[in-house]
Amino acid sequence: xxxxxxxxxxxxxxxxxxxxxxxxxxxxxxxxxxxxxxxxxxxxxxxxxxxxxxxxxxxxxxxxxxxxxxxxxxxxxxxxxxxxxxxxxxxxxxxx
Amino acid sequence: xxxxxxxxxxxxxxxxxxxxxxxxxxxxxxxxxxxxxxxxxxxxxxxxxxxxxxxxxxxxxxxxxxxxxxxxxxxxxxxxxxxxxxxxxxxxxxxxxxxxxxxxxxxxxxxxxxxxxxxxxxxxxxxxxxxxxxxxxxxxxxxxxxxxxxxxxxxxxxxxxxxxxxxxxxxxxxxxxxxxxxxxxxxxxxxxxxxxxxxxxxxxxxxxxxxxxxxxxxxxxxxxxxxxxxxxxxxxxxxxxxxxxxxxxxxxxxxxxxx
Numbered sequence: 001x002x003x004x005x006x007x008x009x010x011x012x013x014x015x016x017x018x019x020x021x022x023x024x025x026x027x028x029x030x031x032x033x034x035x036x037x038x039x040x041x042x043x044x045x046x047x048x049x050x051x052x053x054x055x056x057x058x059x060x061x062x063x064x065x066x067x068x069x070x071x072x073x074x075x076x077x078x079x080x081x082x083x084x085x086x087x088x089x090x091x092x093x094x095x096x
Numbered sequence: 097x098x099x100x101x102x103x104x105x106x107x108x109x110x111x112x113x114x115x116x117x118x119x120x121x122x123x124x125x126x127x128x129x130x131x132x133x134x135x136x137x138x139x140x141x142x143x144x145x146x147x148x149x150x151x152x153x154x155x156x157x158x159x160x161x162x163x164x165x166x167x168x169x170x171x172x173x174x175x176x177x178x179x180x181x182x183x184x185x186x187x188x189x190x191x192x193x194x195x196x197x198x199x200x201x202x203x204x205x206x207x208x209x210x211x212x213x214x215x216x217x218x219x220x221x222x223x224x225x226x227x228x229x230x231x232x233x234x235x236x237x238x239x240x241x242x243x244x245x246x247x248x249x250x251x252x253x254x255x256x257x258x259x260x261x262x263x264x265x266x267x268x269x270x271x272x273x274x275x276x277x278x279x280x281x282x283x284x285x286x287x288x289x290x291x292x293x294x295x296x297x298x299x300x301x302x303x304x305x306x307x308x309x310x311x312x313x314x315x316x317x318x319x320x321x322x323x324x325x326x327x328x329x330x331x332x333x334x335x336x337x338x339x340x341x342x343x344x345x346x347x348x349x350x351x352x353x354x355x
Binding site: 008029030031032033035036039040043044047 | 137138139140142143146242243246250
């Protein structure tokens with residue numbers, strides 16, 4: 001895990017805004033361990049009642065796609081219009 | 097308690113009580129706020145900012161109430177910015193200079209443990225205003241106490257350097273906590289009417305909790321006896337004048353200034 005100059009590691013913070021909603025990535029913070037990470041996240045990201053639950057994950061535990069792989073990962077989806085469910089006729093009685 | 101005139105404490109006696117609790121919160125808030133932009137991490141800056149603002153909020157409510165009981169009434173700003181040192185009733189513990197981060201955490205450990213026990217009991221006060229201020233504050237100070245505890249555990253049971261600093265801080269601050277538990281300054285009728293909490297009741301639960309945390313942090317309880325302090329009577333340590341000079345300077349230089 002990458003240690004900063006203050007001896008604290010980086011953590012990714014996920015906040016659940018309300019019951020029934022999913023945890024959403026809110027940002028990242030520094031902390032020496034998981035307990036302090038939760039408290040720092042509380043102080044930084046839920047000062048204005050933004051959440052009812054917090055997850056913290058060591059940033060080093062997150063595997064991410066590389067910007068270099070952007071073309072092969074995402075571009076091929078661009079011309080596959082048939083993947084979008086837009087070719088079905090919606091019956092008139094069905095109100096979406 | 098009752099509405100008979102003899103049993104009802106004077107407004108002045110309740111005012112002194114609210115003023116002392118408000119001054120504790122105000123001066124503690126100022127010392128914590130001095131850390132902002134100097135904390136070990138930016139995350140701690142935010143945490144200390146939250147704690148300082150919680151304390152300032154408590155101070156505002158308590159000083160507003162104390163001011164409303166004064167004759168003629170005074171505003172929270174009158175009380176915070178236009179009183180001189182001898183009129184402040186806070187304990188010496190909260191005015192002591194910051195020192196290093198361990199000192200601030202040791203002081204917060206003692207002060208928030210005291211405030212939590214105090215406010216928990218004050219929610220049952222016969223004075224509805226004090227009871228509702230306490231009900232709002234009790235969750236806030238529970239978090240302050242947890243914050244101080246987390247840092248005390250990590251610094252005490254951390255590196256040899258952090259252990260030494262945390263022990264030095266506990267040794268220096270603990271003796272000043274004795275003044276929190278002295279109740280001689282509270283009018284007897286305010287206690288008898290169930291308006292105030294007898295501070296002597298708080299000593300055992302507060303120190304039991306602090307002892308537990310200090311032991312878990314591999315620190316030793318200091319052997320020194322209680323520090324002699326008389327902040328509740330308005331006689332403060334040398335640090336208080338410098339604190340007030342900084343805190344009051346703007347309001348006194350520009351009376352009536354607003355944002």
